[in-house]
Amino acid sequence: MQEELLGALGRYDSYGSGGEAPVGADAVLAGLDPEQRAVATALHGPVCVLAGAGTGKTRAITHRIAYGVRSGVYQPQQVLAVTFTARAAGEMRGRLRQLGAEGVQARTFHSAALRQLQYFWPRAVGGEVPRLLERKVQLVAEAAGRSGLRVQRTELRDLTAEIEWAKVTQIVPDDYPAAVLKTGRDAPRDPAEIARVYATYEQTKRDRGVIDFEDVLLLTAAILEDRPEIGAQVRAQYRHFTVDEYQDVSPLQQRLLDQWTGGGASLCVVGDASQTIYSFTGATPDFLLNFRHRHPEATVVKLVRDYRSTPQVVHLANGLLSQARGQAAQHRLELVSQREAGPEPVYVEYADEPTEAETTAQRIKELMAQGVRASEIAVLFRTNGQSEVYEQALADLGISYQLKGAERFFERPEVREAGVLLKGAARAGEDPLTADAPDLAAQVRAVLATRGFGANPPAGSGAVRERWESLAALVRLAEEFEAGRRAAGERADLAAYVAELDARAAAQHAPAVEGVTLASLHAAKGLEWDAVFLVGLTEGTLPIIYAKTDEQVEEERRLLYVGVTRARAHLSLSWALSRSPGGRASRKPTRFLDGLRPGSGAAGPRSRGGRGGVEAGADRSAARRARGPVKCRVCDRTLTEAVERKLRRCETCPSSMDEALFERLREWRARQAKQQGVPAYVVFTDATLMAIAEDVPAGERELAVISGVGAMKLDKYGAAVLSLCAGEDPWEDSAEEPAGEPVEESAAEPAEESDEPA
Known part of the structure; x- marks a missing residue:
C-alpha cells in the first residue's frame, strides 16, 4: 500500500538541466547570506520566512529542503513543496535536482490535491472521479440563461x-x-441574481457529473476531514511542507493545508504581505500575518538583502511602502540593496497615450542599441487593454515582443511541430541529418532547419519573426541543457533533451523567448528584467477607478510596488495627460508618486524615492496637435471611443464609405501582410482602412491626419494607399507581387480584456 501511495501522490518527475551536486550537506549552505543560512538550517517547523522582493527566497527554501535531505533529517519522499504556479513548481524541481535533492515533490495546490483526489476517490466515494471542467465560462453562461438572466458576453x-x-x-x-x-x-450585478446563477451553476455541474478547479480543493479537503484513516495515510506520507507565496493563500487552500499537516507536520511558509495583489480572487495575507499567533513557537526569519535591484530602485520601492496604510503596511520590510549604484528612476510626462507609447518604444530601441537584450526589457501596465498601443509602437520600429498571458509557449504550433521532429530524430538514433553535428545544439539546429529555421532572424516583427524566436529559444535551451549535463559529467543527447522538453511542457516552464515583454502588473509577479517601463500611471488607472475602499486602494499601491521591484537597473515611470492627441489634459499622475517624484511635494527621509527629474515627453507633430477634440462629421458630437475617433463619426451615424475602395484596401493589406510575414493589423487596422475609404484622401497631407497613419506608415505605405484611392493598382509595376490568393488575417482592434492575471 505504501508503494501505491507513493505512486499516487506523485513520484519525483525527472526535471531540470542538471548541475554539479554538492559533495556533502554543508556544501549546500555555501554562498548563503546569514539570514538565508538561518532559513536553511531551521529544519524543524513551524518556520515563517518574511522575504522581501529580490531577497533570494527561492534560493533559501530550496537550500533548506536540500540541506534537510542531504543531512538525513528529511526523507525526500516525505517532503512536499507547494507553489502557486506550475512554472514556479518546475523551477523549484530543477533547483532541487541540482542540489542533489531528487525525489522531493514540488507542486501547485491544485496539482497535489488532484492527484490525491484521483487516488482516494474510489475508496472514499466509489466509481470514477468526475470529469474536470477546464473552462467554466460556457457553463456559467448556460446557468445564467437557465436563471432567466440576459448576460452580455463581457459580463x-x-x-x-x-x-x-x-x-x-x-x-x-x-x-x-x-x-x-x-x-x-x-x-458586478445584483447579488441576489449572482447567487441564483451560482446555485444553478452548481446544480448543472452535479447533473452532468463534472467538477471545477475549486471543487478539486473542496472535495480533497472534505475526504481528508470525513475519512480520518485517509487523512492519517496522507500525513504519514508527507511530514515536511513548504508553502511559497503564502500571502496569496485563500481560506480554502488554508483549509486543505490544515488537513495535510494535521497539526503535527513540519511546516515552513514564505511570503511578503507587501506583495499581496490577488485579494479580488480570495487571497488574503491574514494567514501570513497571523502565523505567529497560530504558532507561538515558530521561528521567524526576515530576508531584506535585495540582490535584484540597484539602490536607486530599492530606494523608490521603500518610499512607496513608507506611505502605505493598513495591517500589511505595519509588517513591511525595509529592503537593503546589495548591488552597485545604477541610474536614477526616470519620470516622464506625456501629452497623450500614443506619444507615450511611441516614445517608450524609441527608448527601448536605444537601450537595445546599448546592449540590453530585448528579453531583458518589459513594459508593464495596469490592465491588458492598454497593451495594443504598445504592440503597435514596437511593431512600427521592428522590435519583437511577447505578450505575457497570451498563447502558452509549448502550445504554439511551431513548438509542437518541433517537438514531434525532435522525438523522431531521437528515436532514429544516428539520424543522417544530425550525424555530422558536433554537439546537441547543432543537432537541434539541423532538425529545425528542415522546417526553414536559419541562423539569422528574419526582418520585421510579425508572425514569421515570432515563429523564428520560438525555435531559437529551443536552440538556446539545448545549449544550456548540454552545458548543465556536461558540468554534471553526464552525456547530453537528443533523447535526454526531448525528455527535458516533455518535463518542461508538463510544468509549463517555458524557455525565454527573445523579445520585449508586454504584461499587466498582475502577470509580472515573480518575474524580473534589467529594464522596466511602468506606463499609464494616472489616477483612475492606478489606482483603478473601481478601487473604492482604503484596503482596495492600498492593494493598488502594492501593485505598483510589485512593478517597481521587477526592475534590476533601468526604471522608467510615465503617464499621459490625455487619452488621444488634441484631447483635454485632464489626467493626473498617480497619487502613489506624491512626495517621491520631483515637484510633487516634500518626502520624508524614509519615503524618498528616485531622485531623477521629471522629463517632458516629446511633442507630436503640429498637424496632429492642431486636430483638437474629434467631432462626428455627421452629427457633430464629440467622439470618445477609439474606433469612432478613427472614423470621425458615430458608429450609428450613416457611412459615406466607398465600399469598393475598402475592399481594394483590404486586398492590398493582405498582400502586404503576407509578403512581410506580419499580422494584417500591423499594416493597418480595419478601422483605419474604413476611415481612409470614407475620406478618400487625395494627397499626403490629407492621409497624414487620419488616425492610425503615423509618419512611419506614411513613408512606407503612403504612395500605395494614395494610388488605390486614385483608382490605380499599386502592384501594377511591381515584380514582387505574391503568387496565389492572399489570405486575409483578422485586423479587428482587440477588445479590452480584464486585468485579471493569466
Whole structure:
C-alpha cells in the first residue's frame, strides 16, 4: 500500500538541466547570506520566512529542503513543496535536482490535491472521479440563461470570477448576498441574481457529473476531514511542507493545508504581505500575518538583502511602502540593496497615450542599441487593454515582443511541430541529418532547419519573426541543457533533451523567448528584467477607478510596488495627460508618486524615492496637435471611443464609405501582410482602412491626419494607399507581387480584456 501511495501522490518527475551536486550537506549552505543560512538550517517547523522582493527566497527554501535531505533529517519522499504556479513548481524541481535533492515533490495546490483526489476517490466515494471542467465560462453562461438572466458576453468573465471568489472563500450560494454586504465587495450585478446563477451553476455541474478547479480543493479537503484513516495515510506520507507565496493563500487552500499537516507536520511558509495583489480572487495575507499567533513557537526569519535591484530602485520601492496604510503596511520590510549604484528612476510626462507609447518604444530601441537584450526589457501596465498601443509602437520600429498571458509557449504550433521532429530524430538514433553535428545544439539546429529555421532572424516583427524566436529559444535551451549535463559529467543527447522538453511542457516552464515583454502588473509577479517601463500611471488607472475602499486602494499601491521591484537597473515611470492627441489634459499622475517624484511635494527621509527629474515627453507633430477634440462629421458630437475617433463619426451615424475602395484596401493589406510575414493589423487596422475609404484622401497631407497613419506608415505605405484611392493598382509595376490568393488575417482592434492575471 505504501508503494501505491507513493505512486499516487506523485513520484519525483525527472526535471531540470542538471548541475554539479554538492559533495556533502554543508556544501549546500555555501554562498548563503546569514539570514538565508538561518532559513536553511531551521529544519524543524513551524518556520515563517518574511522575504522581501529580490531577497533570494527561492534560493533559501530550496537550500533548506536540500540541506534537510542531504543531512538525513528529511526523507525526500516525505517532503512536499507547494507553489502557486506550475512554472514556479518546475523551477523549484530543477533547483532541487541540482542540489542533489531528487525525489522531493514540488507542486501547485491544485496539482497535489488532484492527484490525491484521483487516488482516494474510489475508496472514499466509489466509481470514477468526475470529469474536470477546464473552462467554466460556457457553463456559467448556460446557468445564467437557465436563471432567466440576459448576460452580455463581457459580463460572463465577471460572473465567473464572482463564483470562483465565493468558492475559495467557502461561501455557498444562499450566503453570497450577505457576504457581499459584509465585505463591501463591489459585485458586478445584483447579488441576489449572482447567487441564483451560482446555485444553478452548481446544480448543472452535479447533473452532468463534472467538477471545477475549486471543487478539486473542496472535495480533497472534505475526504481528508470525513475519512480520518485517509487523512492519517496522507500525513504519514508527507511530514515536511513548504508553502511559497503564502500571502496569496485563500481560506480554502488554508483549509486543505490544515488537513495535510494535521497539526503535527513540519511546516515552513514564505511570503511578503507587501506583495499581496490577488485579494479580488480570495487571497488574503491574514494567514501570513497571523502565523505567529497560530504558532507561538515558530521561528521567524526576515530576508531584506535585495540582490535584484540597484539602490536607486530599492530606494523608490521603500518610499512607496513608507506611505502605505493598513495591517500589511505595519509588517513591511525595509529592503537593503546589495548591488552597485545604477541610474536614477526616470519620470516622464506625456501629452497623450500614443506619444507615450511611441516614445517608450524609441527608448527601448536605444537601450537595445546599448546592449540590453530585448528579453531583458518589459513594459508593464495596469490592465491588458492598454497593451495594443504598445504592440503597435514596437511593431512600427521592428522590435519583437511577447505578450505575457497570451498563447502558452509549448502550445504554439511551431513548438509542437518541433517537438514531434525532435522525438523522431531521437528515436532514429544516428539520424543522417544530425550525424555530422558536433554537439546537441547543432543537432537541434539541423532538425529545425528542415522546417526553414536559419541562423539569422528574419526582418520585421510579425508572425514569421515570432515563429523564428520560438525555435531559437529551443536552440538556446539545448545549449544550456548540454552545458548543465556536461558540468554534471553526464552525456547530453537528443533523447535526454526531448525528455527535458516533455518535463518542461508538463510544468509549463517555458524557455525565454527573445523579445520585449508586454504584461499587466498582475502577470509580472515573480518575474524580473534589467529594464522596466511602468506606463499609464494616472489616477483612475492606478489606482483603478473601481478601487473604492482604503484596503482596495492600498492593494493598488502594492501593485505598483510589485512593478517597481521587477526592475534590476533601468526604471522608467510615465503617464499621459490625455487619452488621444488634441484631447483635454485632464489626467493626473498617480497619487502613489506624491512626495517621491520631483515637484510633487516634500518626502520624508524614509519615503524618498528616485531622485531623477521629471522629463517632458516629446511633442507630436503640429498637424496632429492642431486636430483638437474629434467631432462626428455627421452629427457633430464629440467622439470618445477609439474606433469612432478613427472614423470621425458615430458608429450609428450613416457611412459615406466607398465600399469598393475598402475592399481594394483590404486586398492590398493582405498582400502586404503576407509578403512581410506580419499580422494584417500591423499594416493597418480595419478601422483605419474604413476611415481612409470614407475620406478618400487625395494627397499626403490629407492621409497624414487620419488616425492610425503615423509618419512611419506614411513613408512606407503612403504612395500605395494614395494610388488605390486614385483608382490605380499599386502592384501594377511591381515584380514582387505574391503568387496565389492572399489570405486575409483578422485586423479587428482587440477588445479590452480584464486585468485579471493569466
